């Protein structure tokens with residue numbers, strides 16, 4: 503062994519430029535969401551005076567049973583159960599899928615990343631059907647996958663034949679993301695189309711973040727297919743977006759590998775308690791999901807009456823609107839000045855459009871009164 507003094511002479515200097523992975527160094531930065539309190543301060547309004555219809559959150563917040571479970575939490579100083587056993591037992595009852603196929607995560611977002619980490623080698627193909635959820639391309643890039651885009655049709659229907667051709671043309675395609683109801687349009691995939699896609703030699707990740715608001719869940723299909731993952735979340739229907747808790751149903755062959763690579767304490771004690779309490783308050787969920795669906799229908803009909811809006815049919819808790827003969831960016835910023843937040847899109851396949859979450863009746867009322875007064879063109 504050489505003394506350090508000698509080694510030091512020959513040691514090359516530290517160059518930080520060589521440390522970050524080149525694909526990460528050149529990656530476009532993620533445009534961060536402005537925190538709600540910051541935005542409300544900027545708009546000169548109190549947070550409770552803002553009508554927040556931009557992120558598909560539940561405007562009613564969580565069930566009172568969730569709040570009391572959190573208030574009564576006794577073990578916040580103890581690390582959580584790495585297996586989330588109590589939550590997975592409750593989820594097995596709720597979904598009808600056996601516990602050994604279920605894994606909980608810090609939101610469905612974590613599980614998207616986790617599956618890709620387990621499966622992808624650098625350069626493996628991930629099929630995405632845009633316009634859809636932005637986390638699929640994001641996690642694909644972080645995990646060194648190659649994104650294969652199969653665009654939806656103008657009415658947002660999946661191009662099933664196009665997906666099949668893309669799988670055949672790309673021997674390294676491994677993963678196919680399907681979101682149903684799809685974010686941002688709210689359309690659902692048919693049983694027939696899903697069955698056809700499941701015949702291919704790729705792992706299909708069906709994202710059902712919005713399924714409580716409409717459409718049939720296919721989570722009970724998971725024991726029948728070796729290549730189906732179904733992801734769900736508490737963020738939307740249960741009003742727990744801020745606590746970060748989601749789950750998935752996976753094929754048995756994948757489970758041991760996911761257990762190995764997941765962070766041991768990925769689901770916090772608070773998130774687990776809240777999720778279990780939400781599952782136990784079925785009456786509350788039924789009532790509030792019902793109210794949100796009713797409001798989506800009302801919003802949809804009311805928006806269709808404006809000649810500059812073209813709302814699409816939706817089975818989720820939001821309505822996507824094309825803007826006709828007016829500027830969607832201006833509409834978004836004019837609404838914002840009035841304290842109403844909506845999601846604005848101007849990306850390929852989604853030009854001049856806004857997505858409006860279904861809120862409470864008073865939220866729709868405020869939105870409609872501003873729209874009625876709006877001079878867009």
Ligand SMILES: *Cc1c(COP(=O)(O)O)cnc(C)c1O
Pocket residue numbers: 608609610611612635681685709711734735736737738743746747748
């Ligand atoms: C909101 C959303 C999710 C994820 O939610 P988490 O908060 O990470 O559980 C997943 N998929 C889609 C399509 C979503 O819109």
